[in-house]
Amino acid sequence: MIEMKSKNGRMGDWAMFSIFLFFVIVIAGGIALGTSIFFGTGLNYGESEGADLYNAVSKCMEDKVLGVEEIKDADFYKTCMLDKEILFSYFTLRIEEKSAGRLINFGNAEACLFDVEKIPKNAPKCVGGKVENGKGEFIIIAGSRQK
Amino acid sequence: MDTFEGKNSKNKVYLKINRKGLSDIAYDVLLGIIIAVIFVVPVMLHINSLANGERLWSEYYSGEIAKLINNANSGDELQIDSSKAMEIARKNRIESHKDVFFFSNEANKICVKMDIESEPKCRFYFKDLNVVDVRSDVSESGNLLRFKIVEADRGGVG
Numbered sequence: 001m002i003e004m005k006s007k008n009g010r011m012g013d014w015a016m017f018s019i020f021l022f023f024v025i026v027i028a029g030g031i032a033l034g035t036s037i038f039f040g041t042g043l044n045y046g047e048s049e050g051a052d053l054y055n056a057v058s059k060c061m062e063d064k065v066l067g068v069e070e071i072k073d074a075d076f077y078k079t080c081m082l083d084k085e086i087l088f089s090y091f092t093l094r095i096e097e098k099s100a101g102r103l104i105n106f107g108n109a110e111a112c113l114f115d116v117e118k119i120p121k122n123a124p125k126c127v128g129g130k131v132e133n134g135k136g137e138f139i140i141i142a143g144s145r146q147k
Numbered sequence: 148m149d150t151f152e153g154k155n156s157k158n159k160v161y162l163k164i165n166r167k168g169l170s171d172i173a174y175d176v177l178l179g180i181i182i183a184v185i186f187v188v189p190v191m192l193h194i195n196s197l198a199n200g201e202r203l204w205s206e207y208y209s210g211e212i213a214k215l216i217n218n219a220n221s222g223d224e225l226q227i228d229s230s231k232a233m234e235i236a237r238k239n240r241i242e243s244h245k246d247v248f249f250f251s252n253e254a255n256k257i258c259v260k261m262d263i264e265s266e267p268k269c270r271f272y273f274k275d276l277n278v279v280d281v282r283s284d285v286s287e288s289g290n291l292l293r294f295k296i297v298e299a300d301r302g303g304v305g
Contacts, residue, residue, distance in 0.1 A: 020179065024186050032190055036197070039198070039203070043203070043207055045210035049273075052214060052217040052273075053217070053273055055218075081274055083272075086272070086273050091273055
């Protein structure tokens with residue numbers, strides 16, 4: 001004698017329900033994906049913000065003739081009008097003194113895969129360049145980690 | 148199970164009302180509607196937000212205002228054409244610029260929201276400056292959002 005596990009025949013209902021749920025998820029996901037592709041995924045301000053940070057820091061270093069010691073000093077943020085907390089949380093900045101090879105990192109500096117000569121395509125949010133002032137030659141790379 | 152006699156008394160027809168069966172169908176239909184609503188409502192809100200450009204324009208305004216502040220100096224008075232933001236906001240029953248543009252001097256943050264139901268789009272600016280005297284002026288060309296930039300005093304709100 002075959003033992004019937006689903007005595008009231010509800011197994012089929014639950015199987016159909018699973019299929020219904022699957023199709024609802026697929027259709028809803030498809031509509032959301034389709035409209036997102038059609039209307040675009042949004043704007044990217046990362047690179048522009050990286051460029052703004054680079055310009056602000058390089059201009060400050062040139063105008064105020066800042067060297068590594070001054071940059072390491074707590075007054076650096078006030079001198080260059082930078083918000084320390086925001087810089088570390090949402091931006092990234094690396095300053096390298098070329099002659100001595102001394103590095104100063106702000107935020108997650110490794111995010112840019114720093115190579116000023118060839119910034120990789122997969123790190124478009126980083127902007128780099130050289131700055132010369134009375135204290136030496138510096139390589140500055142700045143980026144934004146805001147999405 | 149309830150039975151009752153039909154009108155044709157010759158051939159007694161018994162209608163069987165299966166109350167459990169009826170409730171099963173109602174339960175299935177109700178469950179189907181609830182699930183459909185759970186999926187359909189967020190999708191419709193998502194499409195609506197994309198279609199009226201609210202999300203894209205919120206990103207645009209927050210990004211542009213953060214950029215303005217990042218390039219500003221203390222004492223500057225800045226303005227941005229906010230006509231499009233106010234046009235979308237009015238469609239979504241928001242009338243005042245104070246409910247569209249939110250500046251936080253404590254967090255160095257600008258948030259823009261053009262729909263009551265949507266999440267605001269925020270961007271942080273790295274310049275340690277405060278935004279004060281935020282106002283909206285109507286000119287011939289449209290709405291202008293104006294604000295002043297002052298040195299940060301760590302606590303003031305514009």
